[in-house]
Amino acid sequence: MGIEVGVDRDMKDHSQVALLGLDRAELAELVADLGEPAYRAQQLLEGVYRQRVESIEQVSTLPQQLRAKLSEKGISVGLPKVEKQFVSVDGTVRYLIGFADGQSVETVWMPEGDGGDVGEGSGDAEAGDPQGKLATRGWGRATICVSSQVGCAVDCQFCLTALLGVKRNLTAGEIAGQVLAVLNDQKVSPQHDRINLVFMGMGEPFLNYDNFIKAVRLLVEEVGLAESRMTVSTAGIVPRIADFGQEAIRPRLAISLNASNDELRTQLMPLNKKWNLERLMAAAREFPLRNRERVTFEYVLLHNVNDLRENAEEVVELLRGVKARVNLIALNPGPGIDYETPADENVEAFQKTLRDAGILTFVRRPRGRDIYAACGQLKRTVEIATAPAPSVP
Numbered sequence: 001m002g003i004e005v006g007v008d009r010d011m012k013d014h015s016q017v018a019l020l021g022l023d024r025a026e027l028a029e030l031v032a033d034l035g036e037p038a039y040r041a042q043q044l045l046e047g048v049y050r051q052r053v054e055s056i057e058q059v060s061t062l063p064q065q066l067r068a069k070l071s072e073k074g075i076s077v078g079l080p081k082v083e084k085q086f087v088s089v090d091g092t093v094r095y096l097i098g099f100a101d102g103q104s105v106e107t108v109w110m111p112e113g114d115g116g117d118v119g120e121g122s123g124d125a126e127a128g129d130p131q132g133k134l135a136t137r138g139w140g141r142a143t144i145c146v147s148s149q150v151g152c153a154v155d156c157q158f159c160l161t162a163l164l165g166v167k168r169n170l171t172a173g174e175i176a177g178q179v180l181a182v183l184n185d186q187k188v189s190p191q192h193d194r195i196n197l198v199f200m201g202m203g204e205p206f207l208n209y210d211n212f213i214k215a216v217r218l219l220v221e222e223v224g225l226a227e228s229r230m231t232v233s234t235a236g237i238v239p240r241i242a243d244f245g246q247e248a249i250r251p252r253l254a255i256s257l258n259a260s261n262d263e264l265r266t267q268l269m270p271l272n273k274k275w276n277l278e279r280l281m282a283a284a285r286e287f288p289l290r291n292r293e294r295v296t297f298e299y300v301l302l303h304n305v306n307d308l309r310e311n312a313e314e315v316v317e318l319l320r321g322v323k324a325r326v327n328l329i330a331l332n333p334g335p336g337i338d339y340e341t342p343a344d345e346n347v348e349a350f351q352k353t354l355r356d357a358g359i360l361t362f363v364r365r366p367r368g369r370d371i372y373a374a375c376g377q378l379k380r381t382v383e384i385a386t387a388p389a390p391s392v393p
């Protein structure tokens with residue numbers, strides 16, 4: 001695994017230090033500790049985060065002697081590796097991304113966006129692309145779905161990732177590194193292409209808060225991605241929602257709601273016992289929103305479980321007083337999950353009830369179903385290798 005160092009770490013011990021994950025101040029400290037001039041920190045910063053090099057050898061601005069010195073001291077870039085990739089018929093690519101300790105997560109590339117649940121105005125594919133470069137390439141924008149933990153401890157009953165349990169947190173470098181690895185593989189850059197990020201892959205970001213938020217800062221300040229094009233989804237870690245609202249640099253907030261009353265939510269998402277709907281909705285109401293911002297609520301519809309008219313009416317009541325938008329997601333089928341995909345008419349009726357109550361409500365298109373890349377389907381390849389993939393709808 002890429003070992004992340006903090007400013008309080010003894011910088012004289014550089015064994016197995018990964019540059020990826022270090023911020024400007026930490027790189028400055030590292031460079032000073034090596035007895036090198038301060039501007040070397042800027043060169044490393046640009047090499048790692050802007051040029052997205054895979055090895056120190058590729059940081060061409062550094063003298064050969066310094067590159068050798070860094071390598072001798074066990075300092076490496078720490079860019080995670082694409083171990084496998086699966087390409088869907090709809091263009092979605094599911095990456096298995098591996099770290100130095102042999103653990104891996106899944107990171108998903110979705111060209112043309114993910115159904116419009118990210119930055120406001122993100123559906124405007126041509127804006128900022130006067131030459132039509134992106135259009136000629138076949139996609140106007142793309143979304144990368146990023147993991148925050150190996151597995152997940154939250155245990156949502158409709159989620160394949162939950163079946164893994166949690167193995168460990170990812171470091172800030174490993175979270176940001178997934179994005180860099182995918183940008184490299186796709187040969188795109190945030191300076192030229194419209195890239196959205198959703199922290200909705202494996203894991204609960206708010207249970208790995210410090211590493212998640214550090215990764216966000218690195219991605220915004222050093223890689224150059226826009227925070228307005230990022231969304232983080234939480235299952236409802238209420239104290240962290242309040243902390244998150246105080247961050248100077250932060251993505252948009254999405255809350256994975258999935259149920260319209262406490263009894264149902266506790267059944268589907270056991271963490272509701274700890275932070276019930278009253279506390280969750282209070283946190284959502286108090287969340288400090290920016291101009292034109294809303295809290296997104298995701299609601300996975302499960303056939304005859306939470307997709308009925310009375311559920312929709314209860315959701316309308318829950319969302320009173322919240323500047324909300326709702327993304328309805330029809331359950332994606334998967335092995336080991338006891339729930340079924342809702343009927344189309346239930347999805348439509350649910351949406352209509354919310355819209356009639358004045359709530360901005362969208363139905364998200366499933367992406368990459370044929371390769372298990374859609375929401376809740378991120379499960380380690382090795383564990384699904386023997387299961388037959390469902391056909392594309």
Ligand code: SF4
Nearest residue numbers: 152154155156159162
């Ligand atoms: S839905 Fe998200 S929070 Fe819930 S178990 Fe799956 S990965 Fe964890």
